[in-house]
Amino acid sequence: MEIKIDPRIIKSISKFNLPTKLGFGKTLAPVMISCSYKEEKWGTLNLVPYEPLTLSPTAKVFHYGQEIFEGMKAYRVNGQGPYLFRPEENQKRFNLSAERMAMPTLPEELFIKSVKLLTEYCAPFIPDKSGDSLYLRPFMFATEEHLGIAPSNEFKFMVVASPSTAYFSSDALKVLIERKYVRAVDGGTGQAKTGGNYAGGLNSAIRAKNLGFSQTLWLDSKKREFVEEMSGMNIFVVMKGKLVTPSLENTILDGVTRRCLIRLAEDMGVCFEERALGIKELIEAIQTGECSEAFACGTAVIVTPIEGFGEDDGTFYKIRSKGESIGSRLREKLLALQEGREKDVYGWRHKVSLSYGEKASEGGVEI
Numbered sequence: 001m002e003i004k005i006d007p008r009i010i011k012s013i014s015k016f017n018l019p020t021k022l023g024f025g026k027t028l029a030p031v032m033i034s035c036s037y038k039e040e041k042w043g044t045l046n047l048v049p050y051e052p053l054t055l056s057p058t059a060k061v062f063h064y065g066q067e068i069f070e071g072m073k074a075y076r077v078n079g080q081g082p083y084l085f086r087p088e089e090n091q092k093r094f095n096l097s098a099e100r101m102a103m104p105t106l107p108e109e110l111f112i113k114s115v116k117l118l119t120e121y122c123a124p125f126i127p128d129k130s131g132d133s134l135y136l137r138p139f140m141f142a143t144e145e146h147l148g149i150a151p152s153n154e155f156k157f158m159v160v161a162s163p164s165t166a167y168f169s170s171d172a173l174k175v176l177i178e179r180k181y182v183r184a185v186d187g188g189t190g191q192a193k194t195g196g197n198y199a200g201g202l203n204s205a206i207r208a209k210n211l212g213f214s215q216t217l218w219l220d221s222k223k224r225e226f227v228e229e230m231s232g233m234n235i236f237v238v239m240k241g242k243l244v245t246p247s248l249e250n251t252i253l254d255g256v257t258r259r260c261l262i263r264l265a266e267d268m269g270v271c272f273e274e275r276a277l278g279i280k281e282l283i284e285a286i287q288t289g290e291c292s293e294a295f296a297c298g299t300a301v302i303v304t305p306i307e308g309f310g311e312d313d314g315t316f317y318k319i320r321s322k323g324e325s326i327g328s329r330l331r332e333k334l335l336a337l338q339e340g341r342e343k344d345v346y347g348w349r350h351k352v353s354l355s356y357g358e359k360a361s362e363g364g365v366e367i
């Protein structure tokens with residue numbers, strides 16, 4: 001694998017100041033990764049300044065949506081790290097998305113090297129408060145200039161980074177039960193992280209916001225009977241003291257956070273079930289008080305409590321919590337592992353080296 005460090009990045013990095021107010025995904029790091037795919041092979045991995053792209057108006061991504069992405073974080077809390085968290089899981093999911101969208105897969109080494117290199121060079125800009133991080137966004141899109149409906153032969157893989165605070169500023173989410181539209185269908189693209197899945201959910205996001213909700217809860221496409229997930233996160237509920245999450249089928253995104261929480265819950269001795277979860281069953285359990293907790297989880301949101309679920313006619317099912325929250329125990333455990341505050345018995349944390357200074361001063365050499 002050939003790697004090229006653009007000498008202009010030294011100036012970009014030295015000019016960059018981390019703003020005092022960050023938010024999520026608003027501030028972009030001054031460097032990024034770019035790598036092109038042509039004639040059935042991946043080319044040089046480039047670390048370049050963050051700058052606009054030049055693309056043909058007929059690049060296939062603009063017309064047929066051949067695009068995939070990932071979301072992951074690097075942590076550097078209290079001078080620890082920087083740590084990446086289970087990056088190989090994102091790499092595997094990236095390739096699953098690529099296969100589903102008729103795109104080339106990326107060698108594991110290329111993906112991992114890209115996120116490590118970018119983290120290494122962005123290390124001085126990783127915020128150090130617990131819950132803050134460097135959000136990393138690997139993505140790939142079709143660049144071939146051609147209007148025919150056929151898979152592209154040319155692609156670009158890129159990674160950008162954003163020093164970020166937590167995704168939600170509010171405490172608990174009010175969630176709209178979406179009874180009209182669906183996010184994914186059996187045999188569709190729901191399991192892939194591809195832009196169209198998210199674009200298709202945006203009208204519901206607007207409707208939810210106008211009705212005073214912060215998120216959409218998606219139901220199954222056939223009968224609107226079963227709970228699936230939210231637009232960018234998986235869901236867990238606690239019913240009769242048992243932690244429950246919908247089983248994946250092929251319509252729900254296989255979240256890395258979801259998988260971590262299942263493992264942590266098992267190790268914490270929490271009674272757990274992965275199964276079909278009826279929306280009727282959930283509403284009844286909230287009304288009788290049997291459902292004592294619900295929370296959303298994902299890389300961006302970590303673990304975020306849900307206050308309740310509502311309909312577009314104004315009905316709201318508020319969850320009556322009882323005592324200690326399983327979600328907050330899981331959130332604390334997960335964050336402690338991600339941020340290096342707890343011994344990692346799972347082998348999930350990857351330390352990233354900090355030698356960016358020496359490499360930057362070499363400017364442009366192949367390493």
Ligand SMILES: Cc1ncc(COP(=O)(O)O)c(C=O)c1O
Nearest residue numbers: 232233234253255256257298299
């Ligand atoms: C639709 C959807 N579900 C769930 C998740 C949570 O996945 P992860 O925990 O890997 O971030 C995400 C975020 O990537 C998502 O976009």
